[in-house]
Amino acid sequence: MMFAAATAALCVAMLLALVRALLGPTLFDRVLAVNSFGTKTVLMIAMLGFLTDRPDFTDIALLYALINFVGTLAVLKFFRYGSFARPGGRAQQGEGE
Amino acid sequence: MEVLLDILSGILLAAGSFFILVGAIGLIRLPDVFARMHGAGVTDTLGAALFIGGLMLQSGLSLITVKLLLILVLFFFASPTSSYALANAALSQGLKPWSRDEKAKDEKEGAS
Amino acid sequence: MRHVIALGVTLYVTWLLLSGVYQTLWFVLGVISCAICVGIALRMEVIDRETYPVHLSMILPRYWLWLFKEIVLANFDVTKRILAPSLPVNPQLFRVKATQRDDLGKVIYANSITLTPGTVTVDIDGDEFLVHALSDSTKDDLETGEMDRRVTALEGSS
Numbered sequence: 196m197m198f199a200a201a202t203a204a205l206c207v208a209m210l211l212a213l214v215r216a217l218l219g220p221t222l223f224d225r226v227l228a229v230n231s232f233g234t235k236t237v238l239m240i241a242m243l244g245f246l247t248d249r250p251d252f253t254d255i256a257l258l259y260a261l262i263n264f265v266g267t268l269a270v271l272k273f274f275r276y277g278s279f280a281r282p283g284g285r286a287q288q289g290e291g292e
Numbered sequence: 293m294e295v296l297l298d299i300l301s302g303i304l305l306a307a308g309s310f311f312i313l314v315g316a317i318g319l320i321r322l323p324d325v326f327a328r329m330h331g332a333g334v335t336d337t338l339g340a341a342l343f344i345g346g347l348m349l350q351s352g353l354s355l356i357t358v359k360l361l362l363i364l365v366l367f368f369f370a371s372p373t374s375s376y377a378l379a380n381a382a383l384s385q386g387l388k389p390w391s392r393d394e395k396a397k398d399e400k401e402g403a404s
Numbered sequence: 405m406r407h408v409i410a411l412g413v414t415l416y417v418t419w420l421l422l423s424g425v426y427q428t429l430w431f432v433l434g435v436i437s438c439a440i441c442v443g444i445a446l447r448m449e450v451i452d453r454e455t456y457p458v459h460l461s462m463i464l465p466r467y468w469l470w471l472f473k474e475i476v477l478a479n480f481d482v483t484k485r486i487l488a489p490s491l492p493v494n495p496q497l498f499r500v501k502a503t504q505r506d507d508l509g510k511v512i513y514a515n516s517i518t519l520t521p522g523t524v525t526v527d528i529d530g531d532e533f534l535v536h537a538l539s540d541s542t543k544d545d546l547e548t549g550e551m552d553r554r555v556t557a558l559e560g561s562s
Contacts (some may be wrong), residue, residue: 197302201343204309208335215328218366223325223382230374231332232542234367235312238343241360245350253359254359260363267303271374271381311479317485326524327495330482330538333521338479358421372518372525379526379536389536392494 198246205242208242209235233263301349308343315339324390325382329375336371340364407456427431436547454508460558467558471516474551478520478542484540495540502531503552509559 209232226282237260244252309385311334344364348357419434420426444450453459485493502516504510514525514533522542527534537543 201305201309201346204313207335208309208312208316211313213318215319221382221387223378223385223387224328227325227328227332227378228319230378231315231335234332234336234340234371235316237367238312238340239362240321241344241347241363245347250351250354250356253356253363255390256423257359257363257366260366260370264366264374267374268377271377275384304420311483314483314486318482321486321491322493323495325524326536327493329524329536330521330532331486333519334479334482335484337475337519337521355421355424362418362421368519369515372515375518376514376525379524383526383534389495389497391496 196223198242202239202242202246205235205239209239222274226274229270230263230267233259233266237263297349297352301346304342304346304349308339308341308346311335311339311342325387326379326389329379333371333375336367336375340367405460407451407453408442408446410458411445411451411456412438415441454506457508463558467554470554471519475520478522478545481542482521482538483532492539495536496540496543497526497536498543499536500533500535500546500552502533503556504531504559506559509555513552513555516555517546 212228212232212235216225219225219228237256240259241253241256244250244256260271315331315333315335318334319328322328322331341364344360348360350358351360415438416434419438423430423434441501442451457464485491502510504512504513504530510528510531514528515524517523517533517535520542522538524536525533526536535543537546
């Protein structure tokens with residue numbers, strides 16, 4: 196019962212994040228919304244494990260948290276430098292541009 | 293004892309859900325990216341901590357608890373890093389933070 | 405050497421906790437994979453006091469407790485502001501001085517600032533941070549410099 200209520204609250208929060216991802220005037224609003232959506236997804240997966248009585252789902256949640264983090268950084272890097280391979284950081288910034 | 297733990301974890305889950313919802317509302321209501329980051333921060337820190345705390349009480353003392361704790365630690369390390377990356381990228385792309393004074397000034401100029 | 409051993413032990417403990425299977429074969433497999441990881445890290449020359457701050461492990465938990473208290477308080481403040489119908493926020497950028505000596509201390513301080521809702525570190529320029537604050541009160545909280553002092557103390561006691 197309380198798992199179901201918490202899942203419902205998570206669903207509403209995910210919906211709001213999706214609305215921001217669709218509306219978001221700038222690219223960064225969208226990235227932020229997707230990152231936040233990912234955080235809620237991690238919690239949702241961990242929750243689903245308890246809801247369906249299969250707590251092994253926490254492994255998947257852990258993995259998703261890692262992928263969400265790396266994914267956000269990758270997207271930001273991609274839109275900043277136009278490729279995944281160019282070096283980041285302040286020192287190299289001036290060279291390519 | 294079992295019932296007490298259930299009630300306690302229910303309270304934690306409810307509080308966690310509340311803060312997650314607040315973060316999502318902040319994501320919608322606040323005026324620009326930089327301000328919205330603070331809203332997302334509420335979800336990432338206290339919301340996630342309370343929520344996972346509630347789940348940990350449910351699972352009792354087992355490996356699942358440890359894994360949930362690892363997720364939480366990961367959140368607390370990863371969330372500021374990605375926030376910083378996002379804020380820095382937004383600023384270096386020339387995005388100006390929304391501010392109350394400038395908005396008032398703009399409106400005055402628009403009116404005159 | 406201390407850092408190499410600490411890294412290996414941490415990796416192995418993590419392996420044991422995540423695998424959940426306790427048989428001889430799995431123990432051996434864990435040792436092999438951890439050894440490979442430590443070997444790669446040694447080849448990359450990334451094991452030093454910065455990537456693996458062993459010297460902080462004893463005093464860090466106390467700082468975390470204090471930081472968690474701050475996070476909870478800041479959360480309540482931000483929550484009130486978000487839920488208030490008039491949206492009483494005044495977003496602004498300001499600079500704050502960091503007194504930490506090395507990069508590790510600065511990273512801890514910057515991440516602590518970002519972790520407390522209401523303030524986000526946007527840029528680091530030498531020993532000055534560019535911080536975005538949601539409102540005047542969160543800005544004032546940061547400018548009292550208590551967090552800065554605590555992080556510097558963390559660094560000094562090692």
